[in-house]
Amino acid sequence: MHRELSIDASQVALGDDSTLTLTLSTDPQGKTLLESLSPRGSVSLKFDHLADNRAAQTHEFPFVIDNDVLKLSVGPEPSDGLFLFGKLAVVSKKVPLADKQSVELVWDIRTWDAAGTLTIAGAVTGGGDVTKRAGRDVIINPSIFDFGPLKLRVQEQEEQPPVRVTMQEAKREETFDQTLWGLIRRRTLNFSRYRGFIDRVLCTQDGKEGKQARDYAQARQLPFSRAASYTMLKYATEFFMMQEAGLAIDDEMDIQGGNLNLQRPNRLGNTDELRRIGGPAFSLGALRDNYLEQLENEEGKVLPYFKLIREKLSEVPLKDPKDLIGGDDICYGILKSKLQSPPLIELIWSYWHEEGGLVQTMNALSLRFQNVRRPGPGPDPLANLAIDPLRPLGNVIWGYIEDERNRLTMNRRNLEYQYEYGFGLIGRGVQPIAVAENRAFFLRGFHNLLRACIEFYQQANFTTVIPDGFPILNHLREVHLTLAEGAHNQYGDLPWTARGEMLTQQWILARPEVREFLGGRIMVPYTEPWMDRVDNMKSLQGWNPTNITHFHDLGAFGEQLLLSIRYGSWNSLTVGATNAANWAHYWREEIQRYIHAYKAVTGIDLATDLGDIRQNLPDNEERYLQPSQLIERQVAIQQGQLRRNRQLNGQLAPRQPLMPPQPRRMVE
Template structure:
């Protein structure tokens, strides 16, 4: 209520409304100035509830009020002569003949003659009041109003609703991290150097012959055992079965790596609350579909495939039907978390070519005219690497050839290899639309991220959903013939190559740039070999990133149930979860091929882009 017509009034700073916790300075004014010392000021604060009242007697003309609770407050002040005491009724007795300071010349009412102060009125001027009108203070929740009285406005991201398929992405990320080179090297070093026994396999790293191929055979068997275990196979029999709770058991260990993994999940789920192992178990039980055969669980996508083959029996974990006909349980209930694109990009990064060049020199075979860049390769027989290369050479007939891998690259992804070892490509079935579809998806992700970061725009997930569905269908077309075996065989062989290159003997021979922060020990050896041989000058870091992150992205597309999903929120959540991997992939693709997928969709086969860059590099170096 305004009391501008009163001589005695209250004024507060800052002006209301104010935030809870903001200090309000209250002043009692008489004729626009602070009340002089001849007066005693009693304050009364009412609110925020109707029956709340706080009396502050004799506090002077200035007080600080700190409202901690939002609501409406009313503050009044009452002036009494200094040294006076209020009467029981709240009114102060006065001497009839003594005018109060500031009231000289005022007219007293009849009630004043009885010793009680009344509200005298000065003719033609402001009301000479003894109690102020209430000063209203409105207090709002903290964060609504600034201390200066302005209203801050902020925009927030669109609310994110969780979806069940997020648990699939967690499992994929966990299992692909589990078969990383760092984990593999730690395991193999324990077998080959620490004598760790391999249960179910003859021999171990602690008892190796100094001749023959036993050491290499142990390395090969240990690699297979590592991939089987970390991908989920807990029974290493030919029928094997997959443990769907492997991820939860690993995260429950409380290791530093498990803690870091769980700490990253809330951000990927676009929420602030932590993701717990119990929650992952619950989500997995809700997301996986139960098979009608015997209660086993499978991914919704694979459940659709099983329903289409309902007339074919499902083999038990240790069952061999008399007619040897049935669906392999392990392939249905727990597919391996591997994609052949990992091998493709590592091969384009010159990993295989590096080992082939070293093996040729080991066998004293010349590959180039003139002086051989590897002429000084001398592996002494006193250390185990020479014997391991002997086993590697002897096992060449059992390894995949570059042509077999190239044909499968074309079958699954429409990708090809170019080089002297590859004659004219003559394949029956190719995924010619995969590159266009996949790159359309990556470009759509870039557009979605821009909209999702703009708080004034509601990002549309339908373009992502359509691109995911198309890529999912194309990938499923290539999941036949060698799909079930060749990716894991190629992975095992290339991981052995990485481990051989990471050996200390290779560092002594090939060296490398020590100050370059390579993520894995074998990478500097490959870059050194490319310099020696005059191959591409693009660091192997980028093809390695394309393989690692491309595998995770494609696994989430292949095994997601995108053919029947019609909720754009799931596609939006997919993009948000895999955003770091998608952006790393697009950057690595530009650094490797020179093509920026954020600017446009390019369907050129990467091998031709790499060849174009190599020709330009050789033209400049001449």
Template sequence: MANIKNAAAKADLRGAVQVTVRDSVTGAPLVNAAIKLYKAHTLQGVPMADCDVDEVKKWLPDEALLAATGFTGADGAVLFPALDAGAYIAAYDNIVPMRMDALFYQCAVVHNNCTENVCFDFAFNPQVDIQFESNCREVENNCAFVGDKANAEVHVDGDGPLGEDALRIVARSPWQPRGNDGHHFSTTMRRAGPQRFEAQVLFARRGRPAGAAGGAGMPMARSGGPGASLTADQLAGVVAPGSMASLGVNSDFEADQRVPQPISGKLGVSLTRTETEPTEDLPLWTLIRNSTEALSFTNYLAFLDQLFCDANVAVSDFERLRFVGKNAAFNAIKSRRALPFNDSDSYRVLKAATEAFVMVNCGVLSLPLAFNPAEDAAYLDRRDIPNGGSLADVLANEYLETVDGSTLALPYLAVIRRKLPDIPITIPGSGSEADLCFGIIQERLSNPCLIELIWSYWMEEGMLVQTMNAITQRFQNLRPAGTALGQDPLANTEIDMLRPLNNLLWGYTQDEQHRLTVVRRNYEYDHHYGVRLDGKAVQRFRPADSRSKFLEAFHHLLRLLTSFYRQDDDTTVKADAFPVLNALKEVHLILSQGAHNQFGDLPSTARIEMLMQQWLLGRPEFREFLPTRVMVAYPEPWMDRVDAMKKLQGWTDTSVMHFRSLAMFGEQLLLSIRYGNWSDIYESTQAFNWARFWRPQAQGYIHAYRAATGVDLSVDGADTATDATLPSVLLRQRLAAQQARA
């Protein structure tokens, strides 16, 4: 014990080095600048006791002597603590445009119980030039008026020959890039008064392209240790540890109101839809919409192709940035996942890759955040919702709440956290085993995985799982239970064309014991939403806790939305959103009651399994195995295989495209209701914006529900009994009618 105390005391007496990086012209700090700290040695390899000028001039970096790597915080400083006494070299590891080939470093001598300060001052000399134009003409005297366009040009010394891989400029919303050189931005001034242009000038690491930034797709990085506060830049994905250094630039100006001009003669008058105001939950809805699209089969297929087949496959910028995180997660999971049977490596690797894809893309607050400023602003504009500025800024500064002094969380989860003040927050990998046995894992609180089980339910009603089961039974030479000899539609099909998939199908079939059963999924469907499957495999259903009111409440909300949209489209009427708000509160309450039992794990597990089923069915070999319809434009390659199997087996003839729409749109709608803090909202503005924001999804769900079940949720005069009828019952009735007509 005495030795332990002495070692701790010795560590406390050790010294430290603090490195600061800033612009010498403006004094602005350089945030996220990479600093490498080396132990100082002579060219002969002898440790230096002090900073000998001649030896320091001849110093060359040696990675074997690297003591630590740090990144400057919001104040432009980084601290290297607990250093043994001696000489150290602090090297700046980002580019300096004025001297691209130069290596900037300084020597510091560390003494026990002292902090040595090292300062790098670079004359970046950032310049912002703002001009104004009206009706495509430059304004004389450079005067700004509401309605004019403001054009900003940003430069730092020496940036002329540099491309975006070395230097990049990111402007804050509502400023948008103008031209292709990356230095010009523009916006339209919509209000009078003070205006500000803000941007970040980003400098790449030395010898490292911007696209190789680390941390992509991983949980939000917090400088200063776990739980430290996040900046708006970090939330925007602009500044993540290991990426580019950032220098903030800004320029202020005034915009005056135009003097009204008298107009005479014949005038045309038109009415527009009711104006609304931006609300602070717009960033959450945008993240939900973009994150669920990131989990789509199209992105999943591109990720697998990029991982296993072609690293240069064409993907979106967002997916390319997150690929680093997904690849790291895949490598970590692959080493931990094992299957207890032979010849299954192909399937094991596919399973690990799918888990990594879902892990990284389902986190609503994973870096880089799922914001696409140009597309997000265009989406809001189409919904007639004003853009109140940068969604990342609103998320960081207005929407997210701080719990336990430092952890950022969604407001709804913050309310839940305040109900449990006695339960500690645990950080995986940093606490003791006892802490991990009792506590709330920080990742679940600050970066929840947004997946709804309703997606899996509608995929199962669309016969995705049943199709794969029929194929694996044929693969094992099994006749379906209850089927007489000669009545199996697949009995006479030859499966030789599936030979290239033999190893994958073998692993999938052998792994059946480790997959969720239809019974387990069915009980969880009922616990979450009060819905259940219908069939021989799920008879003798005995649920302990069912959401019997969910269907009626959700369908009531959809009917209210139809009425709201009619009013909102009428330019002579201001649509009343209070009924929508009350319906949202009711659905939110019911959903929160079902967020227990297997809520945290079963939805993601079901998603992983069904994505793999889609990928297997989407393989070209199945196009030859099943009689698919080539001329039908299915959006995803697995879908025609499912419809072909349904035709062979005599199942429902409703296309799987409608069930896919129910899965996608239902998940987005329910996520926005579940994770919104609706119980604490009493003004209708947020419900008004919610209805407008999710209009394509709501009306898409209503149409798909009518196509699948025959119930039209858009007609007036709701039938409570019909609204509360289980979809599986309606589907069985339609199947019976289909078979009777046949």
């Protein structure tokens, strides 16, 4: 049997630790270690200080082999006591030997206490014949396998090396509204969860929530025939939104049956949340206990913002949903769920997806399904595409077209865009309807807030600076008041309806039948399966060539940012610069990605410093123009570049006839 003793360093300083390793091995053609060692034995380690006259210090470590495992234990302390080091600890207490030709026994030597040169050697006792005497294993003529010695030098402590100094971000002061932001991130609608839910309802028909949704849909019927599949899709979408889109701050929403989201909010404390808030992980209980405020007359807990609204309407009674059906007084009151569980939906999500071409793609598909030619000169890009791949999806598309009379029109959505955010759509199908209210200053306030956040981040990147959150607080108050002014009339109802219709469109476009019909770029890493269908349709029709991913980012991140501003109590006297600074830290990733996506879509960089002398005043004012105007200008620039590229490549490739530019929107 071969023995080899080694140490991690042959030269150490006083107070350092070392690791000692003994390798036991046998020849590959010879016996295994299990055959070479007896069931009982010991390992001895001898430490001899060359400059000390005392005897060498010996440590014994008995071992037994039980069930092919070598178990190493600590023997009695040396009689002369420890003086070379503080402790000798066994690391390899259990070592499997089955079919092993080589194993390692490891010890930790902690805190060398004596300077000088010493040797380390030892021996393994554990070979020979084993016999039974009085029911016990006894070794006859035990074998002794010695190993070592090796030399080790322990030096005096060197001079203290230079201390490395690092500067870290200043510790943030926690605020209670951070839990609201965590809840918003987890409760905004997610297409992946929606698609999985609809597939379980329509395709696999399994799961408890799928059965509940089918029961809900079967109790409702559309007023036209041969649309059972679409009816199920429409009302299952409505059922999903009722379960997933609410703020969900009631105790009963903690149970798994009351929430289709398989991960409950109070179980989602993770490293990402710790990085965002710089403190404890997200807790739904902390939100209820510390941030929500109790209404009078024990009416329940609500967000501080909604408590202010409730106090203004204190004479109006609260109603439960059961009061609307079969109740005696159903004509006047406020739904309790509107106060306690407002829907986490913003219409800006629908706006950016409509600008990206989601609705137009579905309209073009519906017109081709009805054998309608694209209006305008030139050939129809969809004329030669066979409609047969859509046959398995035919009943759903038939019901979708029949239900057009019950869907929102583009003009109704456009009027609400202007009412809530002050910007709208541009296109041939948009009617020039005079609006009663227009939130004209929302875009200026929101973009100024994003620019203030960029300055805040630039200061936060220098650890010698503690950035001031007060400028951000002023902008948050301004945007909060502007959003509150638009929270009337159709607010809540129209965004809810528009989101449900667009989720349905996304699910239809995500079906493999539509991919077979329209095609798509498989290698492009789209985050959701409906995106490549939209981009391919835009390419066929000559619409906006900007990737749909940027529009999706604007919608998703813009929705979360506006929800945190709308439902936060930013105009309260108790909310200060610390809350605003925490808001900027928490939403840093969403803000920076929104700014990048806005530049990709409109060509305007919101992060540009307004004080830069290289920027002219007209260029600075462009960041406050209508997004639809900027998109139209950007499309014209991109189309011009494409035409120039075709002209430059005309000598190398056959020149294709140029199609006249088409309107970005189709007539509904």
